[in-house]
Amino acid sequence: MKQRRIAFVIFEGFQPLDLFGPYEVFQYAHELTDAYSCQIVASQPGPVRSASGASLHAPYGVADLNLAEIDTVVVTGGEGVDQARHDPVLTSWIAEAGTSARRVASICSGVFLLAAAGLLRGRRVTTHWAREQQLIREYPELVVDCDPIFLRDGRMWTSAGMTAGMDLALALVEDDLGREIAHATAQEMVLFLRRPGPQSQFSVPLWSTQPATDPIRAVVSAIHADPGARHGIADLASHAGLSPRHLQRRFTAELGIPPTTYVEGVRIEAAKRALAEGDHPVEALARRYGFGTAETLRRAFHRRLGVSPSDYRDRFRSTKEYI
Template sequence: MQSHRIAFVIFEGFQSLDLVGPHEVFQQAGGYDCTIVAPAAGGVRAESGLPLHASNGVAGLPPSGFDTVVVVGGMGVYSARRDPRLTAWVTAAARTTRRVASVCSGAFLLAETGLLNGRRVTTHWARAGRLAREYPAVTVDPDPIFIRDGRIWSSAGVTAGMDLALALVEEDQGQQVALEVARQLVLFLRRPGNQSQFGVGLWSMQPTTDPVRDAVAAIHADPGARHDIADLAAHAGLSPRHLQRRFAAELGVPPGAYVERVRVEAAQRALENTGDPVDVIARRYGFGTAETLRRSFHRRLGVAPSDYRDRFRSTTGEHR
């Protein structure tokens, strides 16, 4: 088996899971030679206080000969990106490597080198606004869990780095190996990159008044029920126009968009945990037809329902 050399770039104050998660994916897959490089060899402390020994410093490690460079994130990245030794090493390594990746706020260090100029990238949703402001030449999309733009890969925070690593394994060794690694590491899913970082409760604000809470509770209690604005207004005890305004103000999304996202997530769970046909799931959760469900899945997740379900099947074809 061909060995792929991977350099993990860390620094004082790195996020330990940004390193350990992807590292474990590569080690489980086999065929990877992982090297950890820091600004200087020796002890490096994660932002959580976890100590780690870096065998290599940038001064003593030639930047050539790597297949992939992965820059991890962490609060220390804001200082690390100002270290000319570190940015010079990453820039030099990027000239010869096949691909370059960032996990979470590691995108800030890559952006500092100019490697992300003109690229579409993602990062942790809480850091996306700052990345876009400080590096206007970079197109920042805060929604996907990871993005590939040419040979540049980027991911959202912490556990999304494992999804990114699985995608790299899939590119190198095929889907079967990636799925086996996911099963061995008990990962919930080998998620497609376009899947949103946000689940219900993260992608919207929380309601602040009882009428809007009542409307939201009705949606979650039965996603497949009729939830047009008149029905929701009846649950809230408000006029449709008043609810429309209050709903958007309190949750940050209009009622129709909220209903669709809740229905999509209900359909996701059904696809994950049952063998019910797609058209049955579509009717159960208020989409009416399989085609309407398919359009909603493509809009929200970037995949078809059947492809989404396939990613939950074990290698024996059984549903998890």
């Protein structure tokens, strides 16, 4: 098998986890299959300061790589991205490499570099939710959706912040080598395979395995797409094309929990996000996310989290922005 060459782009102020998380995913997959060759590239070879202050030696400058040999370009994010996207050497190379490569990916705010390079016009993209309005304002030609943890639009892949880059990398491995290799990679790294791309950046923790078959994947996707919709057994069965009894059995066997428990978990996570982000009344959130009444939502929070929705808001309301 010919190795796929993955070029990771870094710059002054890059976020280390945006590099090392996805890099390690490809390295673990390589150990299993000998499928990948990973390279780290910057404008010039040499030390590159990260956002944490630690420096990393970039073995390659953009002039050192043969574009014809690059399969995938992965652009990291970080607090330095606003300066890096005005570096004509780096953005010109990303534009050229991104045009010739089979696929292109960005982690978190790395999407700004892809946009500056002109690779994303008309594309649907995501990034960290704290960067959403800036991305919309500065690149109105993009279709920005900051709910999913990662998105694919053709050969362009974009992801939300930090750990979402590992989810994206696992998806790229699965796209290349199949689900079994991606699953084995996740197991080696003690990761879960895998949070689906449409999952909200604030969505369900990985308290269950992922579905193995298309009918159950369709059900899970429908639940995540609209947590507040009607998700009774009959409704979910129609998404799967199965009888309600068959769905109940298949769903529980594949995910380890019944559909009703899964639905409640998704709804709670959606409510948690809304509580952390805004001042919507608890009663309104209960109706929006399928709980019906505020009391039902309160009982679900106490049962699952040990706190009331109001207490959760007080503890976890976001007061700062993240890169």
